[in-house]
Amino acid sequence: MSNSSDGLDRRSFLGLAATIGVATAGYGMAESTRSWPEQVSFSFAVIADPHCAEGPRQGMELLGSAVDRLLRCFQAMEELPPDKKPDFVLIAGDIHPEALAPHLDEIHIPIHAVAGNHEGSKKSRGLLRSLFPDDFGVGDNVHDYYSFEHKGVKFIGLCDAGAGGDHVGQFSSELIKPAGQCDWFEEELGMSGKRKVVFAHIPPALDGGDHNMHMGRNDSRWFVKTVKSTPPEMLFFGHLHHATEAYSIGEAQAFNLRSCCWNFQNTPVGFMLVQVTQEGMETQEIITGKVHVQ
Numbered sequence: 170m171s172n173s174s175d176g177l178d179r180r181s182f183l184g185l186a187a188t189i190g191v192a193t194a195g196y197g198m199a200e201s202t203r204s205w206p207e208q209v210s211f212s213f214a215v216i217a218d219p220h221c222a223e224g225p226r227q228g229m230e231l232l233g234s235a236v237d238r239l240l241r242c243f244q245a246m247e248e249l250p251p252d253k254k255p256d257f258v259l260i261a262g263d264i265h266p267e268a269l270a271p272h273l274d275e276i277h278i279p280i281h282a283v284a285g286n287h288e289g290s291k292k293s294r295g296l297l298r299s300l301f302p303d304d305f306g307v308g309d310n311v312h313d314y315y316s317f318e319h320k321g322v323k324f325i326g327l328c329d330a331g332a333g334g335d336h337v338g339q340f341s342s343e344l345i346k347p348a349g350q351c352d353w354f355e356e357e358l359g360m361s362g363k364r365k366v367v368f369a370h371i372p373p374a375l376d377g378g379d380h381n382m383h384m385g386r387n388d389s390r391w392f393v394k395t396v397k398s399t400p401p402e403m404l405f406f407g408h409l410h411h412a413t414e415a416y417s418i419g420e421a422q423a424f425n426l427r428s429c430c431w432n433f434q435n436t437p438v439g440f441m442l443v444q445v446t447q448e449g450m451e452t453q454e455i456i457t458g459k460v461h462v463q
């Protein structure tokens with residue numbers, strides 16, 4: 170950050186965070202009606218649309234560049250009490266990996282990312298994969314969708330951003346490696362006895378219609394049907410750049426998250442914190458910046 174000509178230096182950044190502080194907004198506990206093996210409590214965070222290559226934005230000049238705004242999220246996490254500090258962060262796409270790469274050594278909380286439409290070229294997709302090889306694999310064994318387990322909970326990262334930066338989501342594309350994501354997801358969700366969380370960039374169209382900024386018609390219909398028949402506990406999406414929207418897909422709790430970089434209608438930026446307990450998953454938004462309109 171201190172290397173950035175259009176950003177804030179470290180001292181200014183820390184001072185700003187101390188001055189402005191953070192605000193929170195809770196969505197309450199999504200209690201599970203299902204029974205699980207004994208759960209060790211932990212927290213994780215979800216960030217959407219950091220758009221790291223973008224510079225300062227009108228009305229948000231004091232918050233610095235997009236990278237500054239992303240790093241501010243991680244600083245807010247570091248300042249949380251130990252029982253709330255996230256074990257890791259999910260980033261739900263539109264990352265601009267070329268601008269994140271020089272700052273990764275400033276981040277000390279593990280990241281699990283998925284691609285957005287801004288990672289829609291071979292070059293940007295390849296760079297994103299190379300930044301997180303433990304999740305995406307390497308060489309001939311790359312996979313844009315993956316799952317991992319943490320303290321008994323399965324996290325499923327999907328790739329619904331195809332080639333060319335299309336704003337409509339799709340699960341099959343020459344840029345999504347390997348082919349077969351839908352079959353894989355059905356198998357992952359179908360595994361019984363595990364708590365599950367799903368994250369992806371582009372949200373489904375709940376009415377199964379043909380809409381821009383959502384998964385395509387057929388992908389939406391298949392996705393909603395699959396989630397209803399074998400529900401995870403929670404799903405997180407980005408892409409829309411508006412105030413966070415909470416909704417249900419069958420038994421599952423879903424969120425279309427605000428961006429941590431910028432949002433339409435001067436909506437504040439921030440991220441989601443999730444506390445996992447035996448009883449369920451409790452979500453809380455942490456607001457890290459507001460727009461000041463003259």
Ligand SMILES: [Fe+2]
Pocket residue numbers: 263285286287370407408409
């Ligand atoms: Fe997007």
